[in-house]
Amino acid sequence: xxxxxVATVEEIPPGGRKVVEIAGRSIGVFNLGxxxxxxxxxxxxxxxxxxxxxxxxxxxxxxxxxxxxxxxxEILKCPWHSWEFDIRTGQSWFDPARVRVRQYxxxxxxxxxxxxxxxxxxxxxxxxxVAETYPVTVEQQYIVIDLPG
Amino acid sequence: MTATATDRLAQIVAQGxxxxxLNVVVPSSAxxxxxxxxxxxxxxxxxxxxGPGESSYPASAETSARPEAKPDGGPAGSSLAxxxxxxxxxxxxxxxxxxxxYAVEAIHNPDAAVAMASAVNDWLIAEWLDKEPRLRASIVxxxxxxxxxxxEIDRVxxxxxxxxxxxxxxxxxxxxxxxxxxxxDAAVRNDLVVGIGFGGSPPNPPTPSGWPSYYMEEWAxxxxxxxxxxxxxxxxxxxxxxxxLRVTLIESGFTWLPxxxxxxxxxxxxxxxxxxxxxxxxxxYVHEHVRLTTQPWDAPPVEAQFLQIIDQLGSDELLxxxxxxxxxxxxxxxxxxxxxxxxxxxxxxxxxxxxxxxYRL
Numbered sequence: 476x477x478x479x480x481v482a483t484v485e486e487i488p489p490g491g492r493k494v495v496e497i498a499g500r501s502i503g504v505f506n507l508g509x510x511x512x513x514x515x516x517x518x519x520x521x522x523x524x525x526x527x528x529x530x531x532x533x534x535x536x537x538x539x540x541x542x543x544x545x546x547x548x549e550i551l552k553c554p555w556h557s558w559e560f561d562i563r564t565g566q567s568w569f570d571p572a573r574v575r576v577r578q579y580x581x582x583x584x585x586x587x588x589x590x591x592x593x594x595x596x597x598x599x600x601x602x603x604x605v606a607e608t609y610p611v612t613v614e615q616q617y618i619v620i621d622l623p624g
Numbered sequence: 625m626t627a628t629a630t631d632r633l634a635q636i637v638a639q640g641x642x643x644x645x646l647n648v649v650v651p652s653s654a655x656x657x658x659x660x661x662x663x664x665x666x667x668x669x670x671x672x673x674x675g676p677g678e679s680s681y682p683a684s685a686e687t688s689a690r691p692e693a694k695p696d697g698g699p700a701g702s703s704l705a706x707x708x709x710x711x712x713x714x715x716x717x718x719x720x721x722x723x724x725x726y727a728v729e730a731i732h733n734p735d736a737a738v739a740m741a742s743a744v745n746d747w748l749i750a751e752w753l754d755k756e757p758r759l760r761a762s763i764v765x766x767x768x769x770x771x772x773x774x775x776e777i778d779r780v781x782x783x784x785x786x787x788x789x790x791x792x793x794x795x796x797x798x799x800x801x802x803x804x805x806x807x808x809d810a811a812v813r814n815d816l817v818v819g820i821g822f823g824g825s826p827p828n829p830p831t832p833s834g835w836p837s838y839y840m841e842e843w844a845x846x847x848x849x850x851x852x853x854x855x856x857x858x859x860x861x862x863x864x865x866x867x868x869l870r871v872t873l874i875e876s877g878f879t880w881l882p883x884x885x886x887x888x889x890x891x892x893x894x895x896x897x898x899x900x901x902x903x904x905x906x907x908x909y910v911h912e913h914v915r916l917t918t919q920p921w922d923a924p925p926v927e928a929q930f931l932q933i934i935d936q937l938g939s940d941e942l943l944x945x946x947x948x949x950x951x952x953x954x955x956x957x958x959x960x961x962x963x964x965x966x967x968x969x970x971x972x973x974x975x976x977x978x979x980x981x982x983y984r985l
Contacts, residue, residue, distance in 0.1 A: 520893075536900035539861030540802070557894030569893055569905075 477622055484583060484616045487511070490548055494526050497622055501526070502579060504618060505562050507549055512562050513620050514551070515577035519567075523555030525576060531559070533568075580621035629958035636961065637716035639972060642979040645821075645874050645917045645946035646711055646720045646759075648752060649701035650675065650744060659743035659750070664736065675740065676727040680792070680823020686952060687843060693950030700950040704755060711949035712758055714957050718976070719985050722752060722761040723790050723821055723874060729768050730825035737766035738776060745780045753785035760985070762790035762819050768826070770803055774810035781814030787983050788817040788872070792824025793849045800853075800860025812866045817983060820853055822846055822875035847922075850876040851884060854914065858888070861901035863909045870982060872915045875948060877922035882936035885910060911939045915982050918974065919948035919960065927965040940970055944979045 481495045487506045494503045494516055501516035503526025516526035532547035550568070551560045559568040565578035650656060653675035657665050667673065681688040689700030693710060701707070712720055726744045731737040744764040752759055763786050765773035777789055789811045791799060799808070799820065811818050823846070829835040830842050830849065850873050863869055888906035896902065902909075923930050934940050947953075947960055954960045962974055979985065 531897070534897045534900045536861075536864075536903075539865050539899075539901045542900065552894075559896070568896065 478582075478619045479622055480584075480617050480619050481513075482618045484618060487618060490530075492526065492530075495620075497620060500622075502620065503527075503551075504581065504620065505530075505551075507562060510563075511581035511583065511618055513579040513581045514560070514562065514565055515579075517576070518553040518555060518558060518560075519574055519576055520553065520556060520558050523553045525551060525553045525560065528552045528554040528557075530562075533561075579623075582619045582621070583616050584619050585616055628964070629956075629961075632961060632964060633958050636971065636975055637714075640718050640976050641715045641945060642976045642983075642985060643711065643715060643717045643720040643947050643949075644872065644915075644944035644979050644983075645919065645948050646707065646722050647681075647701045647949065647951060648707070648722050648724045648748070649699045650724065650726050650747065651698040651702040656740065656743040656747055659746035660739060664739045664743075667736070676730040676825065680725055680727070680794075680825070681951065682839065685839060685843075688952065689950045690952045704752060707949065708756065711947055712756075715947065717758060719979075720759055721787060721819075721979075721983070722748065722759055723788075723819060724748060724762065724764055725790070725792060725821060725823055726764050727792070727825040728764060728766045729792060729795070731766070734766065734769045734772060737769060738772050741766050741773075741776055742779065745776065745786075749780070749783060749785060753783070759785065760787040760983070761785055762788040763816070764790055765807065767791050767804075767807065768796055770805070770807040774806040777807070777810035777814055777816070781810070781816055786816065787985070788819040791818060791820050792826075793820050793822060793846060793853055793873075793876070794824030794826050794828075794830055795853075796826045796828065798853050798856035798860075800856040800858075800862050802860070805865075808862060808866060808869060812868050815868075815984075817870045817872055819872045819874050820850070820876075846875075847877045847880050851880060854910070855884070855888065858906050858909050859899045859902060861899060863913045864901045864903065869913055870915075871913055872917065872944065872982070874917050874946070875920060875951075876916055877920060878916040878918070878937070878943060879922045879933055881910070881916070881942075882933065882938075885936075885938065907938055911942070915942055915944050915978065917944050917946035917948070918962070919946045919951070919953045921953065921960070925963055927963040930963050930966065934970065940973055941978050941981070943974045944982070945975045 479497045481504055482493050487493050489506050489508050492503055492505045502513050503516045504513045516524055518525040529552050530548045531550045532544050533550050535543045549562050551562050560576050565576040567574035653668055683699055693700040695703035695706055728737045728741045741764045748761045753761055765776050767773055885907040892906055
């Protein structure tokens with residue numbers, strides 16, 4: 476399972492996101508309170524650019540007029556038809572068994588593990604981004620996506 | 625009338641019929657005097673108040689009543705004997721549900737509205753329910769005063785003959801509005817269906833863009849008000865608040881419903897956060913909580929097309945057979961039947977079983 480370096484941790488602070496292109500696929504990387512999640516930037520409904528949508532919380536109501544709002548920022552709404560997806564799981568709010576967006580594993584790796592181009596860490600595929608930042612970011616942590624082959 | 629149609633009718637009658645919409649009309653305010661307190665009798669006598677009547681069905685409009693339904697000296701729908709002869713007997717009706725569109729919602733004095741509604745309900749008990757065991761009835765309420773309506777529902781709701789609260793589809797506000805919560809709560813508390821029926825006399829016009837010029841528009845255009853009411857009930861969350869609430873749309877037509885179910889299901893997926901209490905597909909609320917009577921029949925007479933509509937509705941349990949007596953929707957009883965060639969099980973559901981289950985008859 477090839478791994479792709481997509482950003483430095485500083486680039487995607489908590490609440491932030493970055494949309495990257497990996498192997499022809501557009502993928503959104505989100506930081507929810509220090510945890511990273513990556514979703515295919517393609518809504519399973521009609522292919523809209525899901526990862527460009529607004530982030531919202533989860534609104535639930537036990538009775539009309541009562542609002543229980545939680546998990547602010549953890550729900551992604553497709554900019555085309557406002558379908559809601561849980562960034563943590565990729566599942567839609569309605570019919571979660573059938574409607575879900577493709578999700579990828581995200582890890583954080585230290586720079587040094589990524590920079591040894593002769594003997595890269597297992598599964599890691601050094602990407603062009605590493606080279607760009609190499610001279611000044613050798614101490615940094617990098618965000619890495621596992622992309623199934 | 626062909627022999628085939630007659631045979632079909634005989635076969636259906638033999639299996640039993642429940643008629644979900646029979647209309648009764650108060651002949652005159654004087655007929656309510658035995659059921660009115662002295663003060664209101666005097667008010668009516670001294671002011672010449674004729675009662676709000678039933679303006680939704682103009683007495684002489686061709687659609688309002690079949691000619692033979694008019695008794696001597698009274699409006700169509702005011703005679704139990706004619707209703708028995710013309711609506712109950714020909715169908716072999718086991719149970720018929722009465723609605724009375726006495727327009728108390730048009731009476732601005734709230735106490736007068738309550739008094740008139742109470743009088744109509746006591747008149748329904750004495751003149752119809754007590755005299756004809758095949759009948760059930762709908763409670764008339766001053767819907768413009770939901771708290772007072774709730775009190776009237778509690779007053780007579782325990783009578784075994786009442787199975788429904790009647791609300792005119794035209795209203796000051798759609799019935800999902802929170803002002804109506806006391807009324808809906810009382811209906812659920814008394815285990816009654818809420819029957820929303822054709823017409824009504826609220827202070828606002830029958831279309832949101834103003835008054836149409838001709839009765840034809842009001843007559844056939846009423847479906848749009850039913851649509852607004854049903855949409856409002858779902859998205860205001862009344863079925864989430866009252867999981868036991870049952871609603872029947874009376875004289876609404878039904879072929880318009882599939883397209884709205886598709887649209888609501890589609891839009892809800894994106895607009896859900898505005899009404900987070902709506903936790904299921906809108907169509908599921910309709911299937912569980914809503915039924916529709918069959919007259920005026922707006923469906924094609926062709927069996928295959930009718931089956932498509934049932935399929936599009938997503939349930940064969942939504943339609944309740946009705947004659948809509950004495951309104952003139954058809955000429956012979958055979959014409960009120962669902963199309964020939966439908967499966968027997970579907971016929972049985974429409975003619976009887978759906979109403980028996982929904983109204984717990």
